[in-house]
Amino acid sequence: xxxxxxxxxxxxxxxxxxxxxxxxxxxxxxxxxxxxxxxxxxxxxxxxxxxxxxxxxxxxxxxxxxxxxxxxxxxxxxxxxxxxxxxxxxxxxxxxxxxxxxxxxxxxxxxxxxxxxxxxxxxxxxxxxxxxxxxxxxxxxxxxxxxxxxxxxxxxxxxxxxxxxxxxxxxxxxxxxxxxxxxxxxxxxxxxxxxxxxxxxxxxxxxxxxxxxxxxxxxxxxxxxxxxxxxxxxxxxxxxxxxxxxxxxxxxxxxxxxxxxxxxxxxxxxxxxxxxxxxxxxxxxxxxxxxxxxxxxxxxxxxxxxxxxxxxxxxxxxxxxxxxxxxxxxxxxxxxxxxxxxxxxxxxxxxxxxxxxxxxxxxxxxxxxxxxxxxxxxxxxxxxxxxxxxxxxxxxx
Ligand SMILES: C[S@@+](CC[C@H](N)C(=O)[O-])C[C@H]1O[C@@H](n2cnc3c(N)ncnc32)[C@H](O)[C@@H]1O
Numbered sequence: 001x002x003x004x005x006x007x008x009x010x011x012x013x014x015x016x017x018x019x020x021x022x023x024x025x026x027x028x029x030x031x032x033x034x035x036x037x038x039x040x041x042x043x044x045x046x047x048x049x050x051x052x053x054x055x056x057x058x059x060x061x062x063x064x065x066x067x068x069x070x071x072x073x074x075x076x077x078x079x080x081x082x083x084x085x086x087x088x089x090x091x092x093x094x095x096x097x098x099x100x101x102x103x104x105x106x107x108x109x110x111x112x113x114x115x116x117x118x119x120x121x122x123x124x125x126x127x128x129x130x131x132x133x134x135x136x137x138x139x140x141x142x143x144x145x146x147x148x149x150x151x152x153x154x155x156x157x158x159x160x161x162x163x164x165x166x167x168x169x170x171x172x173x174x175x176x177x178x179x180x181x182x183x184x185x186x187x188x189x190x191x192x193x194x195x196x197x198x199x200x201x202x203x204x205x206x207x208x209x210x211x212x213x214x215x216x217x218x219x220x221x222x223x224x225x226x227x228x229x230x231x232x233x234x235x236x237x238x239x240x241x242x243x244x245x246x247x248x249x250x251x252x253x254x255x256x257x258x259x260x261x262x263x264x265x266x267x268x269x270x271x272x273x274x275x276x277x278x279x280x281x282x283x284x285x286x287x288x289x290x291x292x293x294x295x296x297x298x299x300x301x302x303x304x305x306x307x308x309x310x311x312x313x314x315x316x317x318x319x320x321x322x323x324x325x326x327x328x329x330x331x332x333x334x335x336x337x338x339x340x341x342x343x344x345x346x347x348x349x350x351x352x353x354x355x356x357x358x359x360x361x362x363x364x365x366x367x368x369x370x371x372x373x374x375x376x377x378x379x380x381x382x383x384x385x386x387x388x389x390x391x392x393x394x395x396x397x
Pocket of ligand 1: 092096119121126143145186187241245
């Protein structure tokens with residue numbers, strides 16, 4: 001294949017071949033025809049440069065040709081940034097880890113002639129892998145960022161691939177091109193858009209990152225089992241994508257809750273204050289009670305910090321919800337006990353502790369012990385089997 005939009009002197013094929021071998025050795029690439037696509041598609045043509053955060057928090061741009069090995073490594077690369085309303089920088093798009101992409105494409109169980117809709121075109125690399133595997137006429141891809149779609153279109157065309165690319169909100173799917181055999185989303189959704197269920201054929205597959213609340217959820221693979229039902233399990237391996245945005249640019253709403261320790265209740269906890277980051281299934285279960293909107297983070301020391309810590313090391317973790325509830329938990333422990341302060345109408349850390357007990361009582365299961373059933377009226381997360389007694393209704397959003 002000629003790479004008309006890459007410098008002729010760039011020897012990328014050995015790198016692409018090594019990437020395919022590495023993914024195969026790691027069990028992330030088993031389909032020979034997809035392996036052929038990984039060898040044939042130049043990732044650096046879709047990622048001519050990428051952004052890396054430096055130690056001081058600023059961003060530096062790297063040209064891909066300067067270090068091809070880095071571009072053909074099994075890592076995600078940040079490809080589009082945008083300023084936030086609060087003077088910071090946010091990530092608008094990235095090229096997903098290739099091993100995650102190949103694992104996801106394989107999880108669709110595609111056969112020749114299958115028609116696929118990708119939500120989240122980004123660089124177009126994934127669309128190129130799909131187009132190489134299935135044929136360009138079988139592949140549809142949509143991104144909310146029109147500029148990214150245009151760039152992807154040019155890069156794909158430069159390599160001879162012309163899948164159908166659309167700029168728009170992928171939550172609505174592409175009704176004019178439905179039905180699809182599979183819809184694969186490379187962004188995270190709080191609930192499964194019903195349009196996706198309607199636009200996969202009966203027996204078709206929806207694969208997406210379901211995150212009902214920030215950081216809470218993972219990849220789920222649903223089959224349309226009836227006209228009004230899609231059902232399936234979470235993937236065994238945790239994955240996280242950037243959130244779907246209904247409009248271009250940076251648009252998270254955000255909220256702030258003051259943590260007034262004078263008005264708080266104080267107690268201790270044995271639960272690890274890092275739980276929202278380190279015990280992701282507990283965080284997922286907790287989110288059903290905490291609600292869809294959760295802010296959480298680490299507290300940095302004030303005025304030079306606590307002697308035991310460096311000036312920038314955090315001293316506590318915190319969570320908050322828009323009803324004004326908050327909890328702050330010290331990272332330091334005394335005899336395994338961390339101090340907890342909780343304020344506002346709800347005791348949020350108790351909800352996390354309760355979720356931890358639930359998870360422990362269930363035998364500390366992994367992600368694929370849980371599943372999801374979607375109907376027009378409800379999203380139900382279940383443990384073990386769809387008719388399980390252990391089931392949770394998600395609020396529709
Ligand atoms: C991780 S990137 C996708 C990576 C891409 N598949 C690739 O191969 O480069 C996620 C993408 O989802 C897009 N996105 C976010 N909200 C969207 C929406 N409502 N509809 C379609 N795409 C959306 C972002 O603009 C971003 O490009």
